[in-house]
Amino acid sequence: MGALIVARMKPLIALILIAVFTTPASAFADCSDACVDVYTKDNQIIIEAHKGSGSTTTRKAPVVQPSPTATLWFPPKPSPTPRPYVKRSYKPRSAKAKSVTQSANLSDRLTKLVPSAGIAFQPEFEALTNVPVIFWIDVPQFFQSRVNIIGEIVDVALRPGFIWSFGDHSMWATTHTGAPYPNQTITHTYSKPGTYAVLLLTTWNGSFTHNGAVRAVTGEIVNSSVATVTVVSAPTRFTK
Amino acid sequence: MRTEKEALSITSTAQATDAKFIALVSSFAVIEGSPDINDRQQEGATAVIDLAGEFEKFADSASPENIAKVLGRLSDIQVRDFALGSHNAASFENYWGMWRYLLQVAPVGYVAPVACLFASLAYECGDIPLAYRALDRATLDQPAYSLTILLRRVFGSGWPAAAFAAMRTELHPKVSSGIFD
Numbered sequence: 041m042g043a044l045i046v047a048r049m050k051p052l053i054a055l056i057l058i059a060v061f062t063t064p065a066s067a068f069a070d071c072s073d074a075c076v077d078v079y080t081k082d083n084q085i086i087i088e089a090h091k092g093s094g095s096t097t098t099r100k101a102p103v104v105q106p107s108p109t110a111t112l113w114f115p116p117k118p119s120p121t122p123r124p125y126v127k128r129s130y131k132p133r134s135a136k137a138k139s140v141t142q143s144a145n146l147s148d149r150l151t152k153l154v155p156s157a158g159i160a161f162q163p164e165f166e167a168l169t170n171v172p173v174i175f176w177i178d179v180p181q182f183f184q185s186r187v188n189i190i191g192e193i194v195d196v197a198l199r200p201g202f203i204w205s206f207g208d209h210s211m212w213a214t215t216h217t218g219a220p221y222p223n224q225t226i227t228h229t230y231s232k233p234g235t236y237a238v239l240l241l242t243t244w245n246g247s248f249t250h251n252g253a254v255r256a257v258t259g260e261i262v263n264s265s266v267a268t269v270t271v272v273s274a275p276t277r278f279t280k
Numbered sequence: 281m282r283t284e285k286e287a288l289s290i291t292s293t294a295q296a297t298d299a300k301f302i303a304l305v306s307s308f309a310v311i312e313g314s315p316d317i318n319d320r321q322q323e324g325a326t327a328v329i330d331l332a333g334e335f336e337k338f339a340d341s342a343s344p345e346n347i348a349k350v351l352g353r354l355s356d357i358q359v360r361d362f363a364l365g366s367h368n369a370a371s372f373e374n375y376w377g378m379w380r381y382l383l384q385v386a387p388v389g390y391v392a393p394v395a396c397l398f399a400s401l402a403y404e405c406g407d408i409p410l411a412y413r414a415l416d417r418a419t420l421d422q423p424a425y426s427l428t429i430l431l432r433r434v435f436g437s438g439w440p441a442a443a444f445a446a447m448r449t450e451l452h453p454k455v456s457s458g459i460f461d
Binding site: 082205207208210211234235237241259260263264267270 | 317357434439440451455
């Protein structure tokens with residue numbers, strides 16, 4: 041009974057073995073469809089995509105064991121001169137193990153830079169004490185980039201955040217880029233005359249979309265901009 | 281070298297509590313809004329360069345008056361910003377030793393600027409824990425010191441040290457021209 045079951049299962053086992061050895065490499069992979077990651081490194085956006093198991097796998101085909109030595113005997117043909125019969129032997133056939141390289145891996149890496157810009161301010165020449173100076177920066181409020189990497193579409197969306205250091209111990213954090221007059225989103229009033237080093241830190245962070253899934257970009261990008269603002273005093277004078 | 285820096289002490293020494301030294305440092309403090317502020321700033325910037333020269337020759341045997349002058353003048357934001365960009369790759373080790381020494385002898389109320397300067401050098405050479413320790417000293421001295429807040433933000437974002445150095449390099453000539461022109 042047991043032998044019968046084994047005999048019946050043989051085709052099934054063979055089918056499973058065939059399936060295992062003929063399935064594409066992606067079946068073994070961690071990234072069966074595609075793995076996409078977006079992160080920051082050295083102040084750049086790195087977009088990495090990978091398809092496949094991650095490393096090229098070389099599998100040896102199963103070694104076919106040689107069959108037991110086959111010895112064939114052919115009856116001698118009748119000939120006028122009788123010849124002694126020859127016992128012919130054939131070399132056993134053995135299939136050479138062929139190495140099959142399954143390199144169904146694809147990976148690529150792209151680098152993107154975020155926009156950077158200088159600080160602008162009004163009035164440009166000799167701002168006055170106790171009069172607001174308007175600041176702005178010419179970068180987009182939203183950075184969006186669509187990349188096609190190994191056939192995968194990745195949308196990266198970043199938003200900037202700004203930290204202004206006005207050079208007189210005052211700081212201001214905002215997500216607005218500011219704009220020239222009459223817009224007064226970012227202003228600073230200096231109370232003392234002098235030359236002030238204005239430092240702006242722009243921090244970019246956001247998310248990326250791949251196959252409808254939104255994930256955060258790991259890390260953030262920080263850019264700096266510097267400018268100097270000269271502030272002079274404006275003494276009050278009364279005239280007639 | 282790295283292990284050496286990890287174990288580096290930046291706590292204050294006895295000189296930081298010496299009454300005579302405290303009085304000397306206070307005498308060089310820059311009073312905001314004083315009419316001769318630009319002269320004081322120029323003196324402060326020159327004192328930083330002079331003291332670096334002294335440290336190169338005599339290490340921490342530099343004259344207490346010059347040390348006090350730099351500590352006092354660093355209370356001005358322009359002098360501090362000038363000091364932030366005054367070193368380069370060649371003079372890094374010398375400034376490292378100088379700011380560390382000044383951080384250890386700085387009296388209460390004068391610690392924050394020099395702690396920020398030392399923190400920026402520590403960050404540039406990759407010793408992040410030491411950079412944070414220096415910032416902690418700055419916060420303890422002046423909790424709302426703006427450069428400490430800014431540097432914490434910068435260090436926390438993992439801004440590349442090279443980019444930070446580039447920012448300093450860009451800032452330095454602007455600050456210099458603001459003081460000397």
